Amino acid sequence: MKLPLPIQRVADELAELPSIGPRQAIRLAFYIVGQNKEAVRNLAASIDDLRNIKICERCFFIHQNADNLCDICRNPNRNQRAIMVVEKETDLVSLENTGKYTGRYFIIGEITKTGILEDWQKLRVQALKSFIEKNLVDAARPGEPGRADEVIFAFNPTSLGDLQTSLLVKELGQLAKKNSRLGRGLPTGGEIEFADDETLSSALDRRS
Numbered sequence: 491m492k493l494p495l496p497i498q499r500v501a502d503e504l505a506e507l508p509s510i511g512p513r514q515a516i517r518l519a520f521y522i523v524g525q526n527k528e529a530v531r532n533l534a535a536s537i538d539d540l541r542n543i544k545i546c547e548r549c550f551f552i553h554q555n556a557d558n559l560c561d562i563c564r565n566p567n568r569n570q571r572a573i574m575v576v577e578k579e580t581d582l583v584s585l586e587n588t589g590k591y592t593g594r595y596f597i598i599g600e601i602t603k604t605g606i607l608e609d610w611q612k613l614r615v616q617a618l619k620s621f622i623e624k625n626l627v628d629a630a631r632p633g634e635p636g637r638a639d640e641v642i643f644a645f646n647p648t649s650l651g652d653l654q655t656s657l658l659v660k661e662l663g664q665l666a667k668k669n670s671r672l673g674r675g676l677p678t679g680g681e682i683e684f685a686d687d688e689t690l691s692s693a694l695d696r697r698s
């Protein structure tokens with residue numbers, strides 16, 4: 491049957507989201523209708539608030555600060571000379587939740603199976619290279635381009651993750667005194683996003 495227009499509009503929007511099929515989108519739209527008005531208003535307002543989110547110019551994580559840096563990059567207690575390269579925001583959140591890591595991050599964004607970086611990803615890599623070369627100059631090598639102490643490649647333990655790692659090592663490998671990757675504590679084929687804290691902590695400890 492033809493759905494009432496307000497339901498159809500919400501369902502069309504929801505169906506654009508990852509892992510939401512058209513039937514599920516319709517079910518969710520009806521579920522929202524069943525909520526009280528206050529809950530619907532809160533849902534709409536919280537989504538609307540996302541428009542005010544900014545992207546950190548250094549690591550590309552989200553923030554709401556007045557300047558262009560996220561809470562991690564602006565924190566003087568975080569080691570700016572250790573950089574963990576991750577694919578997406580949710581990976582950063584999972585790794586950060588372990589409380590084990592005191593460096594900073596760099597989000598490259600989802601890399602496709604072709605293993606070719608999109609233009610916007612090339613710009614991100616360029617931004618990281620310039621930051622390292624300009625800001626992490628080694629006192630022992632004045633006048634030389636800077637180098638990070640460590641770049642950690644934290645991609646999923648899948649064949650795509652391995653491809654992503656070798657791609658990024660090629661781009662960034664020269665910019666660190668030490669390159670490492672997460673230990674194999676993560677189950678092969680698993681995803682960082684869904685790994686528990688303990689598994690991720692041990693993968694961090696056993697990075698090599």
Ligand SMILES: [Zn+2]
Binds near residue numbers: 549559560
């Ligand atoms: Zn940042």
